Amino acid sequence: MIRLHLLGSVRLLDGDGRDIRAVLQQPKRLALLAFLAAARPRGPQRRDTLTGMFWGESDEASARKSLSQAIYFLRQKIHPDLFEGRFAEEIALRPGEVWCDVVEFEALLDAGRTADALALYTGELMPGFHISEAPEWEKWLDTERDRLRNRAFEAAWALAEQEEQAGHSGSAAHWARWAAALSPFDEQAHRRVLELLVRTGDRAGALRTHEEFARRLATEYEVEPSAETAALVEAIRRDAGGETDAMVEKAAQGLARRELPGDAGRHIAALAGLGEAAAGAHPAPPDHTAVATLHGQSQADATASRSGLRAVFRPTGGRQTKRMSLRRGSAAILLALVL
Structure with a gap:
């Protein structure tokens, strides 16, 4: 054949x-x-x-x-x-x-x-x-191109929605992006992808997807996304910020007064983006243990704070000797480090 x-x-x-x-x-x-x-x-x-x-x-x-x-x-x-x-x-x-x-x-x-x-x-x-x-x-070729592309687009979206309903967020995101790729400059399709990613809990992925879309528009047409798209993205950013605060609070509460490896100061400084100088400035002294506490709160009543976390090196006798402030949002890094 x-x-x-x-x-x-x-x-x-x-x-x-x-x-x-x-x-x-x-x-x-x-x-x-x-x-x-x-x-x-x-x-x-x-x-x-x-x-x-x-x-x-x-x-x-x-x-x-x-x-x-x-x-x-x-x-x-x-x-x-x-x-x-x-x-x-x-x-x-x-x-x-x-x-x-x-x-x-x-x-x-x-x-x-x-x-x-x-x-x-x-x-x-x-x-x-x-x-x-x-x-x-x-004329026939152009018409058929559009018709077949539309069939593929709608079919991919149907799959994305089906996978979302089944709780398969990764597969849902895959088919949503697949559909949007058929119309790389279609803002309505782009917004549908963003909304699906948000519904499946991937706000960071939604923001990355939008950055790529905005770059394509700027490169190909020298224009910016519409006001409607910009408003949606701003709402996603606000929601993502709220989730970050909640994540900081939860991670901080779990890390407060928790014993860490003695060299945690160096790792925490590096992961928090403070650089080698900051990491070297806060080594754990001999016979000291690194613990996590919160900036601006007493060690006994450590609770979440938007100011961020700091690493505290405490000798076995409990006397605090060195501290290192961490930027807001570093709780997730700390949590990944010690769990």
Whole structure:
């Protein structure tokens, strides 16, 4: 069976998986084959439709002759029985002679096998393909590109929502981003991705995704995201800030007065971004133990504070000797360090 790939790239392979170069080097005849394989409704196409689409600039006699020559060429280079012979004014590929990814993609979608269908959608229909003096073909190609892209987009979003409802946040985010990638400058699609990421608890991922989107807009069009998108992102940032405060409080309460390794000062300073100088300035003295407490609070009643944490090195007798302030938000780093 011949395999005709039209999504993401154009390839025509024989039964042994080899390129049929003779046809690939004839753009108009290749386009004719693609149309006969992928056009809707599937099946026979009228000769006058084909002549108007591919040879519309020629008179009728010349156009019909060009069509006949193209059909003969495809039979010679692909297979003598490529076309059905029972139609006078219609042309059709013989069933079972050509497998086409576009046809398979839509059949899988219609059968509800969405993930399998999207595995076939590796890019738009016949990207970069062009033939001269065939405006009707170009119109058909543009229309089909949009239609197939929209089908893939909606299918991917349906999968994202399905995975979200099932509690599979990672898979939901994957399909949401997959869908948005089909329209990389579509702000509505972008906002849908951000909202889904927030719903699945990945606010940091939402903010990173927006930064990438904003860079694309600036690079390609020298514009900024719309006010609606900016407002959504600002709301995400505010919510993320509130979550950070809660995280600091929870981590700080867990770390207060907790014994840490003796060299924790160096690690904490480095992880908190204070640099080697700060780390070296606060080594744990011999026979001292590092403990975590809160800035601005008594050690006995340490509670969460937005000012941040500090590492306190305390000798075995309990006398406090050295301190190191940590920036707000470092509680998560400390928590990761000691748990």
